[in-house]
Amino acid sequence: QSTSTEVKNSEDHLKVHKMKKKVLRKQLRAQHTLMRHEGIECISHATQSLVIANAGLGNGMSRHQLLRIVEEYGLVETLLMPPNKPYSFVKYGTTEEAKKAFDALNGKEVTLEDFDQNIVLYINFVEKVVWQNAVPTTLPPGLKVIERIISPEEERRMLESIDWIGDEDAQNAQKTLKHRRVKHFGYEFRYDNNNVDKDKPLPGGFPEICDLFLEKCLKQGYIKHKPDQLTVNQYEPGQGIPPHIDTHSAFEDEIISLSLGAEIVMDFKHPDGRTVAIMLPQCSLLVMAGESRYLWTHGITPRKYDVIQASELGQKVGTITSNVGDLTLNRRGTRTSFTFRKVRRSPCNCIYPSVCDSQKGQQTQVQPSFPHNEMEASKLEQEYVHKVYEEIARHFSSTRHSPWPRVVEFLRSLPKGSIVADVGCGNGKYLGINEDLYMVGCDRSKNLVDICGEKNVQAFVCDALSVPIRSGSCDACISIAVIHHFSTAERRAAAIRELARLLRPGGTALVYVWAMEQEYKNHKSKYLKEKNGSKDKEEINTAATQGPLSDQMPNNSSQDSARSGRLLNDSKDKGCDADSRLPVHTNRTSFHSQDLLVPWHLKGDTGKKGESVNTASFAAGCKELPELSSVFHRYYHVFCEGELEAVCRSLDCVRVLKSYYDQGNWCVVLEKL
Numbered sequence: 001q002s003t004s005t006e007v008k009n010s011e012d013h014l015k016v017h018k019m020k021k022k023v024l025r026k027q028l029r030a031q032h033t034l035m036r037h038e039g040i041e042c043i044s045h046a047t048q049s050l051v052i053a054n055a056g057l058g059n060g061m062s063r064h065q066l067l068r069i070v071e072e073y074g075l076v077e078t079l080l081m082p083p084n085k086p087y088s089f090v091k092y093g094t095t096e097e098a099k100k101a102f103d104a105l106n107g108k109e110v111t112l113e114d115f116d117q118n119i120v121l122y123i124n125f126v127e128k129v130v131w132q133n134a135v136p137t138t139l140p141p142g143l144k145v146i147e148r149i150i151s152p153e154e155e156r157r158m159l160e161s162i163d164w165i166g167d168e169d170a171q172n173a174q175k176t177l178k179h180r181r182v183k184h185f186g187y188e189f190r191y192d193n194n195n196v197d198k199d200k201p202l203p204g205g206f207p208e209i210c211d212l213f214l215e216k217c218l219k220q221g222y223i224k225h226k227p228d229q230l231t232v233n234q235y236e237p238g239q240g241i242p243p244h245i246d247t248h249s250a251f252e253d254e255i256i257s258l259s260l261g262a263e264i265v266m267d268f269k270h271p272d273g274r275t276v277a278i279m280l281p282q283c284s285l286l287v288m289a290g291e292s293r294y295l296w297t298h299g300i301t302p303r304k305y306d307v308i309q310a311s312e313l314g315q316k317v318g319t320i321t322s323n324v325g326d327l328t329l330n331r332r333g334t335r336t337s338f339t340f341r342k343v344r345r346s347p348c349n350c351i352y353p354s355v356c357d358s359q360k361g362q363q364t365q366v367q368p369s370f371p372h373n374e375m376e377a378s379k380l381e382q383e384y385v386h387k388v389y390e391e392i393a394r395h396f397s398s399t400r401h402s403p404w405p406r407v408v409e410f411l412r413s414l415p416k417g418s419i420v421a422d423v424g425c426g427n428g429k430y431l432g433i434n435e436d437l438y439m440v441g442c443d444r445s446k447n448l449v450d451i452c453g454e455k456n457v458q459a460f461v462c463d464a465l466s467v468p469i470r471s472g473s474c475d476a477c478i479s480i481a482v483i484h485h486f487s488t489a490e491r492r493a494a495a496i497r498e499l500a501r502l503l504r505p506g507g508t509a510l511v512y513v514w515a516m517e518q519e520y521k522n523h524k525s526k527y528l529k530e531k532n533g534s535k536d537k538e539e540i541n542t543a544a545t546q547g548p549l550s551d552q553m554p555n556n557s558s559q560d561s562a563r564s565g566r567l568l569n570d571s572k573d574k575g576c577d578a579d580s581r582l583p584v585h586t587n588r589t590s591f592h593s594q595d596l597l598v599p600w601h602l603k604g605d606t607g608k609k610g611e612s613v614n615t616a617s618f619a620a621g622c623k624e625l626p627e628l629s630s631v632f633h634r635y636y637h638v639f640c641e642g643e644l645e646a647v648c649r650s651l652d653c654v655r656v657l658k659s660y661y662d663q664g665n666w667c668v669v670l671e672k673l
């Protein structure tokens, strides 16, 4: 008997031991994720402050529930809940209280009240609770939200004017789309071509109460023209609409939308990745004109809860600020929107041709040619490197968080106190790698340098051919994935010479360029390997697979032939050889040319993937949505084996200490003579 008790005891012991090990493992993993993706450093000794993984607004924890949990262990001084993040910060009055909470809550399973789902909390100590609130956002230009534009009585009558059940006759087009119920008046909006049949008005017109409402809007100056098309959408909690821009050629400038039945948060996105979440209160009118109508996408994330300001539940119009000390989740109700638009009778001639279907055929997207002189080279780089990075900066940066190990190794090997320049520093991911160095970065893209600024690392804007740093003042330099953007051999050599100029004698430089050989010594590079389902978007080039440029031209065959005719004429006029046009590379395939254009698919979102500590517990039901995307082309010169070394050997101010191949890149370490 006693033996079996012993056995049971030791089994229990083992079980407890295993459990503890599992919790520790998960806790450490949370720690690494926080460091890698968020730059949040956890520490091993007890402090007043904790970071709690899986207890964030991003995975369905509400402010009031978390407060109740953490308040059990002492006085909570601060509770920060960053939007869309799967973690929160809590600061207690004393270290003892924080320690008590740590012991009780680390590895503890709790049930998310509103989702009936269990999650496990993992806790780490942090030095202090800080969260840089994002720069206060302003409304997209041309956008207005007018509160209480109608009375509850008018709201009721408008909702009653829509008969969702009967009315099955052809009078008003009604559809139950996958994500919401829709009904059209005036004209039917067709989802197959995102346009209206302009010659086929629907019989019956608008419900009378809508006409009265529109008269009021006209009189009060909210709109200039009376709309003739109405779309009524009904969203149940959990439903949404993918981000989109209303087709330019289908509707005029002003688009207005009434929110009835419940409030909702609508997300607006600029093509550069900026996003603004806007609260649309019940009985408010959203007016989109100008830039907000033509250039920004708008959409509703399908979820049952919105992140909103805690202090003013649903009352605050306009942008949801990122005051993380004041955010919570708000349960959605059934919202019905009345969107009024005026059908356009002539082509759109807005100032946003990149997103304008009316102007697409007119855009002369002539593929650039290989440069024949210095001026052409500089122009090519201006158009196909500088401009592109400026446009894609946010999205690009969001895919670049993991430093490459061998670059980190180089930076860690430098003596304490070294002065290091990162020329072409991008989003500054190497600038904080080794705190024992004095590092400064520079980049040609102002938007990327701005991102460095947000991370509080030192960087400035300049051209890599002329860096405003005193000669011989650096102990080391790095140039990672930069030189391949120069379009002539002379300019590539000049860029390396400029790098060498910054170095003191004996100083070293590490240079990485993209390799023509994406398969080396029978190993495929990561770039090639991630052809299917590129899960880890951190390599040198991670844009999705992309066909040749011709794939992106409009389907309209008459437009196509018109354009190809013009293309031919253009090239004849300029007397340039069509064969010298730069080929467009298909991503995740081998290179067939050293000089080429590599597509970048700009996504509206700024890369929220891979940030959740426990994605399985992401209860809010946020799925990926088809985004409005546009394609940019970046010029590259990919280097052949030995080419980078040869360029360096041609310079008499440096010698090559080391050269190697690393994940699809050719690399050298140089020493200044």
Ligand SMILES: [Zn+2]
Pocket (backbone or CB within 6 Å): 248, 249, 294, 348, 349, 350, 351, 352, 355, 356, 357, 358, 359
């Ligand atoms: Zn337009």
